[in-house]
Amino acid sequence: MKASVNKPLLYLSCIGLAALAYGVVDVIIHRAGGTNLGSYVPWGMGVVMYLLFVGFSAGGLLVSALTELFGYRQLKPLGGLATYAALVAEVCAGIAIASDLGRYERMFNFVLSPSLTSPMFWMFVFFGGVLVVSLLKALAFARGDEGQAVLWSWVTIPVGLCFYFTNGFFFSVLTGHGLWSGPVVPLLFVAAALVCGVALVCSLAWWSRTDWDAAVLLSGVVLRLLVVFAILEGVWLWINWQGGRVETTAALANLAAGPGAWAFWGLHVVAGVVLPLILLPQCRNNPALAAWACLFILAGFAGARWAFVVPAQSVAMLPGLETAWQHPRLLLTYLPSLAEWCMAAGVSGLALFGFVMGPRLFPGLYGTTPQPSQAR
Amino acid sequence: MSGSLPTEDPLVRMYRELKRASAKDKAQVKWAMVIDQAKCIGCHACAVACASENRLGPGVVYRPVIEQETGTYPNVGRRFLPRPCMQCENPPCVAVCPVTATYKNAQGVTVMDYTRCIGCRYCIAACPYGARCADFGGFYTSRTAESPGQVQGRYAARAYEKQNAPEYGRNWGERGKGSPIGNARKCHFCLHRLAVGQLPSCVTSCVGRATIFGDRNDPASLVSELIGSPRATTLKPELGTRPAVFYLA
Ligand code: SF4
Ligand code: SF4
Numbered sequence: 001m002k003a004s005v006n007k008p009l010l011y012l013s014c015i016g017l018a019a020l021a022y023g024v025v026d027v028i029i030h031r032a033g034g035t036n037l038g039s040y041v042p043w044g045m046g047v048v049m050y051l052l053f054v055g056f057s058a059g060g061l062l063v064s065a066l067t068e069l070f071g072y073r074q075l076k077p078l079g080g081l082a083t084y085a086a087l088v089a090e091v092c093a094g095i096a097i098a099s100d101l102g103r104y105e106r107m108f109n110f111v112l113s114p115s116l117t118s119p120m121f122w123m124f125v126f127f128g129g130v131l132v133v134s135l136l137k138a139l140a141f142a143r144g145d146e147g148q149a150v151l152w153s154w155v156t157i158p159v160g161l162c163f164y165f166t167n168g169f170f171f172s173v174l175t176g177h178g179l180w181s182g183p184v185v186p187l188l189f190v191a192a193a194l195v196c197g198v199a200l201v202c203s204l205a206w207w208s209r210t211d212w213d214a215a216v217l218l219s220g221v222v223l224r225l226l227v228v229f230a231i232l233e234g235v236w237l238w239i240n241w242q243g244g245r246v247e248t249t250a251a252l253a254n255l256a257a258g259p260g261a262w263a264f265w266g267l268h269v270v271a272g273v274v275l276p277l278i279l280l281p282q283c284r285n286n287p288a289l290a291a292w293a294c295l296f297i298l299a300g301f302a303g304a305r306w307a308f309v310v311p312a313q314s315v316a317m318l319p320g321l322e323t324a325w326q327h328p329r330l331l332l333t334y335l336p337s338l339a340e341w342c343m344a345a346g347v348s349g350l351a352l353f354g355f356v357m358g359p360r361l362f363p364g365l366y367g368t369t370p371q372p373s374q375a376r
Numbered sequence: 377m378s379g380s381l382p383t384e385d386p387l388v389r390m391y392r393e394l395k396r397a398s399a400k401d402k403a404q405v406k407w408a409m410v411i412d413q414a415k416c417i418g419c420h421a422c423a424v425a426c427a428s429e430n431r432l433g434p435g436v437v438y439r440p441v442i443e444q445e446t447g448t449y450p451n452v453g454r455r456f457l458p459r460p461c462m463q464c465e466n467p468p469c470v471a472v473c474p475v476t477a478t479y480k481n482a483q484g485v486t487v488m489d490y491t492r493c494i495g496c497r498y499c500i501a502a503c504p505y506g507a508r509c510a511d512f513g514g515f516y517t518s519r520t521a522e523s524p525g526q527v528q529g530r531y532a533a534r535a536y537e538k539q540n541a542p543e544y545g546r547n548w549g550e551r552g553k554g555s556p557i558g559n560a561r562k563c564h565f566c567l568h569r570l571a572v573g574q575l576p577s578c579v580t581s582c583v584g585r586a587t588i589f590g591d592r593n594d595p596a597s598l599v600s601e602l603i604g605s606p607r608a609t610t611l612k613p614e615l616g617t618r619p620a621v622f623y624l625a
């Protein structure tokens with residue numbers, strides 16, 4: 001029996017793919033010139049989407065860790081699905097960040113002239129590592145090769161942890177930006193990635209009817225991880241506030257009350273943290289509710305990533321710098337261009353397409369027998 | 377004439393010292409700059425000279441002049457802070473570059489290899505002085521009107537704008553799609569001028585002679601003399617970047 005495809009979602013994903021085509025053409029023609037980025041806000045939507053999808057890819061790591069390291073055998077049926085989700089998310093993250101480069105055609109320089117002191121180089125290495133390991137793991141699951149699947153699940157754990165750590169490390173070394181620097185940031189990134197990744201697997205497991213009991217079990221894990229993440233984020237904000245550096249508190253004020261404050265409060269705090277914290281404890285017999293709570297987390301993390309990346313750049317490195325030489329590329333404010341929105345919608349559409357078509361295209365990865373469609 | 381007045385234009389002395397430095401082994405020279413804020417009149421001549429010398433495109437600036445207000449009313453003051461690249465001895469921008477496209481040369485200048493740079497802008501985020509710019513392409517004349525047959529017309533001006541940067545002693549071709557568009561860019565103490573015995577453009581254009589340049593390893597140089605002044609400071613010393621640009625506050 002072939003898995004059915006949700007038509008409205010498929011059409012929605014096709015709109016996303018059309019937006020992606022526009023974004024890609026714009027990148028080919030204008031490179032980063034089609035963005036609204038500048039020299040004082042050099043990172044925006046591309047980095048936000050990259051970080052978001054990188055987080056989504058962490059489900060593969062956590063499901064492997066829970067199954068192999070902590071003995072949660074009930075999660076075994078989700079191994080293939082989690083790996084597939086990680087692969088789709090990594091591809092989307094890769095497209096988002098590659099399109100953000102001013103000279104994407106020179107990416108081979110990561111290999112030809114690497115710098116071992118650069119966190120970005122290590123991020124690249126571990127990005128590749130996670131991609132390769134996920135690919136091998138997916139092949140093993142698709143072929144039903146249990147031994148290989150277990151082997152690659154074990155390998156996923158250290159490689160994945162290093163990858164999510166380096167994403168935070170990438171920011172934490174930027175001492176000029178008080179909000180980004182510091183030792184809490186890498187831990188915050190690991191926690192954020194685990195929450196996002198496992199929330200994605202949970203919602204996909206419900207939606208594709210792979211294993212509802214496992215989905216409910218995962219929702220408990222999501223709840224615990226979300227609490228850990230919320231505590232770490234609180235610590236991060238508190239330390240920055242207490243540190244009292246003028247630029248850092250100005251960036252914090254921008255995060256909390258600036259033009260993008262809705263992303264932090266509305267999307268991240270309310271939809272992405274508070275609502276799931278209320279819903280998740282009530283999901284014991286309700287995989288649908290668990291999945292919806294997880295979807296809120298996923299949407300909320302888009303806000304969290306925006307709030308992390310953009311407000312930190314809203315403060316001049318030296319007071320008065322932003323008015324010393326005037327040009328739209330030398331502003332401290334940032335609103336994505338049409339091309340950037342298209343790219344964001346595009347990679348989201350690509351991910352949606354992958355998830356909608358996944359059960360049909362890769363039934364071996366999505367679990368053995370889809371469960372009946374009656375509501376639970 | 378009062379004996380306390382300078383008898384020689386500092387530019388003449390700097391040129392003499394430049395000749396001396398050029399005769400030395402390259403590895404023995406350490407370029408440094410001293411900016412006397414008491415002499416800077418905020419004319420922005422250095423910023424414009426730099427943009428013209430290095431053919432900086434729209435939104436790219438190597439040496440903006442920041443206006444600073446000091447004190448509290450009624451005891452207020454105004455001063456200027458020209459901000460080139462600090463050519464840090466311990467530069468955060470170099471450490472983060474994933475493809476070694478930026479590095480320190482033998483004379484202590486932080487330089488770019490445009491052919492390696494992937495345009496990730498990590499170095500821009502890492503520089504605590506905001507001293508790097510991304511070149512997103514484009515022309516100043518993109519939105520100007522065309523007046524056929526006149527020098528002020530867009531196409532006439534575009535011909536000037538299309539001349540590419542003379543940086544790092546290389547011909548980068550006509551400005552269009554190739555490097556340095558898409559790259560990070562920064563002040564490099566006009567290495568291409570130093571190579572032919574000329575001082576950096578900001579130094580020669582400084583109306584107030586507020587910008588002094590020379591070999592820090594030469595104890596007899598004007599920069600060495602001024603770096604020893606009790607007025608000499610650096611920006612954000614707490615970060616440990618050890619700038620080669622000093623300010624006389
Ligand atoms: S001022 Fe900035 S760009 Fe210049 S060397 Fe220091 S860190 Fe690098
Ligand atoms: S923009 Fe270029 S020089 Fe700067 S970190 Fe990236 S690759 Fe290196």
